[in-house]
Amino acid sequence: MTGFSRRSMLVATGSAALAGCERITTSPTVRKVLTLGEKATLSGQRFLTDRNALAPEFAPVDISPRFRVNGNFLPRSPDFAAHLAKGFADWRLEVSGLVRRPLRLTLAELKAGPQRTQITRHDCVEGWSAIAEWTGTPLASILKMAGISDKTQYLVFHCADDFSGMPFYESIDLVDAFHPQTILAHTMNRQPLPVAHGAPVRLRVERALGYKQAKYVMRIEAVASLAGIYGGKGGYWEDHSGYQWFAGI
Amino acid sequence: MTANSASVTSQNGEDSPCGPLVYRISLPVRIWHGINALCIFVLLMSGATIFNAHPRLYWGKAGANFDHAWLAAGRNGEAGFLRVGQIEFNTTGFLGHTPYSTKAIPPLLTIPNYYSLAEGRQWHFFFAWLLVVSITAFLIYSLCSKHLRNDLLPRWKEISPSRLWKEIVAHVRLRFASGHAAKGYNPLQKLAYLGVIFGLIPLAILTGITMSPNLNAAFPWLLDLFGGRQSARSIHFICSAALCLFIFIHLLMILAAGPLNEMRAIITGWFRLPQAQENRP
Numbered sequence: 001m002t003g004f005s006r007r008s009m010l011v012a013t014g015s016a017a018l019a020g021c022e023r024i025t026t027s028p029t030v031r032k033v034l035t036l037g038e039k040a041t042l043s044g045q046r047f048l049t050d051r052n053a054l055a056p057e058f059a060p061v062d063i064s065p066r067f068r069v070n071g072n073f074l075p076r077s078p079d080f081a082a083h084l085a086k087g088f089a090d091w092r093l094e095v096s097g098l099v100r101r102p103l104r105l106t107l108a109e110l111k112a113g114p115q116r117t118q119i120t121r122h123d124c125v126e127g128w129s130a131i132a133e134w135t136g137t138p139l140a141s142i143l144k145m146a147g148i149s150d151k152t153q154y155l156v157f158h159c160a161d162d163f164s165g166m167p168f169y170e171s172i173d174l175v176d177a178f179h180p181q182t183i184l185a186h187t188m189n190r191q192p193l194p195v196a197h198g199a200p201v202r203l204r205v206e207r208a209l210g211y212k213q214a215k216y217v218m219r220i221e222a223v224a225s226l227a228g229i230y231g232g233k234g235g236y237w238e239d240h241s242g243y244q245w246f247a248g249i
Numbered sequence: 250m251t252a253n254s255a256s257v258t259s260q261n262g263e264d265s266p267c268g269p270l271v272y273r274i275s276l277p278v279r280i281w282h283g284i285n286a287l288c289i290f291v292l293l294m295s296g297a298t299i300f301n302a303h304p305r306l307y308w309g310k311a312g313a314n315f316d317h318a319w320l321a322a323g324r325n326g327e328a329g330f331l332r333v334g335q336i337e338f339n340t341t342g343f344l345g346h347t348p349y350s351t352k353a354i355p356p357l358l359t360i361p362n363y364y365s366l367a368e369g370r371q372w373h374f375f376f377a378w379l380l381v382v383s384i385t386a387f388l389i390y391s392l393c394s395k396h397l398r399n400d401l402l403p404r405w406k407e408i409s410p411s412r413l414w415k416e417i418v419a420h421v422r423l424r425f426a427s428g429h430a431a432k433g434y435n436p437l438q439k440l441a442y443l444g445v446i447f448g449l450i451p452l453a454i455l456t457g458i459t460m461s462p463n464l465n466a467a468f469p470w471l472l473d474l475f476g477g478r479q480s481a482r483s484i485h486f487i488c489s490a491a492l493c494l495f496i497f498i499h500l501l502m503i504l505a506a507g508p509l510n511e512m513r514a515i516i517t518g519w520f521r522l523p524q525a526q527e528n529r530p
Contacts (some may be wrong), residue, residue, distance in 0.1 A: 018356070021362045022361070025361035025362070025368065026361075027359065034372060037374040037378050038375075048464065050466075051466065056469050058310065070517070071268065120479065121310065121462070124313075126303040127300070128305070128307075129310070129311040129478050129479055131310065206466075207465075242368060244367070248464070
């Protein structure tokens with residue numbers, strides 16, 4: 001047998017094997033079975049982790065010299081451009097949905113309330129990590145101000161940015177929403193939050209991966225269910241790329 | 250039934266040219282081996298997909314593109330490279346750049362066989378759970394059944410430096426135990442299996458858990474133990490490389506020692522004792 005035909009045979013066998021693999025990985029049944037792992041992870045991790053257990057905090061010396069910008073670095077909407085031009089003077093954080101007192105908070109009002117500063121590690125789902133100091137308003141204090149109803153199960157963060165016209169959004173459950181380290185950060189490393197990192201405010205939910213840390217937060221919506229919101233899976237990455245809603249690992 | 254208490258069947262007497270069949274591997278061990286092998290293969294291949302998302306490794310608490318990576322794989326144009334420390338290898342055609350892919354690890358070696366970090370993670374975590382459950386069950390079984398004490402733990406005299414050196418020389422020359430001495434595992438085999446079961450797999454599980462930001466809140470001591478999340482990620486990767494090396498040698502030894510006999514043993518439990526090789530220089 002010549003080298004060439006042996007090679008084509010190898011390629012043909014390889015392609016057949018790959019086609020077989022692809023049939024397995026794209027099968028809906030297989031995908032459904034695999035989600036059992038995700039469910040076990042959520043239940044297992046919630047069981048093992050005290051709801052108020054704090055993510056590790058670091059010393060100023062640990063702060064990354066350069067913090068990688070990921071996802072969008074400048075929302076393209078004209079509304080956002082207008083807010084940016086005015087230094088977010090007319091910007092309001094809306095709190096709506098299943099709340100007794102819907103809110104429209106200015107940046108100054110956010111900063112006037114209780115504040116928390118923490119040096120924490122940001123872990124991208126891709127594998128890299130960076131450490132920064134964040135200052136912001138605890139989400140719990142905003143939720144208390146708004147008075148969320150007993151029916152609330154999730155908080156949805158609607159953001160100013162989009163991917164190919166599809167708006168970015170994320171969601172967390174009440175365990176993470178009322179966690180003491182969950183803040184709406186307006187300050188990063190003692191400077192106003194840079195636009196590339198999500199100005200005017202971004203969510204910091206420190207026990208979750210990077211894709212949960214929604215940037216450019218415009219509106220927080222208290223909801224009973226994630227069904228019916230965009231793709232229904234609780235976030236842009238969950239809807240469009242199949243990332244796990246629970247991003248604890 | 251365990252290796253040292255292996256029974257010799259009567260239909261194959263000691264004078265048989267092939268040597269007697271012995272029942273060497275119990276059913277629970279065979280079932281565990283199958284599940285474990287499947288888990289390790291899927292975890293290595295889905296882990297390769299996850300590695301492809303950011304094929305750079307760091308030491309310490311944090312690390313990203315602007316930080317020093319002790320290992321990096323990728324491509325410069327159409328040239329694939331693997332850099333370890335200061336040494337750079339050209340890996341065009343294997344890693345970093347192949348005619349079919351521009352990812353660090355090519356699709357032939359990943360699950361799924363196209364780049365999808367989200368799907369790679371689904372596979373990885375499902376089989377990670379299966380691995381944790383199966384190795385826990387195996388450890389309980391091997392303690393209760395004395396599989397650990399009788400078959401896996403080496404005797405002191407087996408791990409004396411001179412004995413180990415003799416074993417290494419014999420293995421390199423592909424000469425294996427025969428007759429009665431082949432009923433149990435040899436010292437190198439015992440050490441390799443113990444290293445994987447009590448070393449590499451638990452270490453891979455613990456360093457995997459250490460990469461979870463949520464579990465960092467529950468068990469912050471794991472970060473101190475491994476020297477930070479990025480160190481844990483590096484150790485996790487080193488564990489997987491060591492497992493690849495183990496699998497390679499494990500399969501090589503099966504081929505050298507008689508693949509049919511070894512395959513029968515791991516599937517049915519019955520192992521034919523090799524006859525002594527005589528008149529060999």
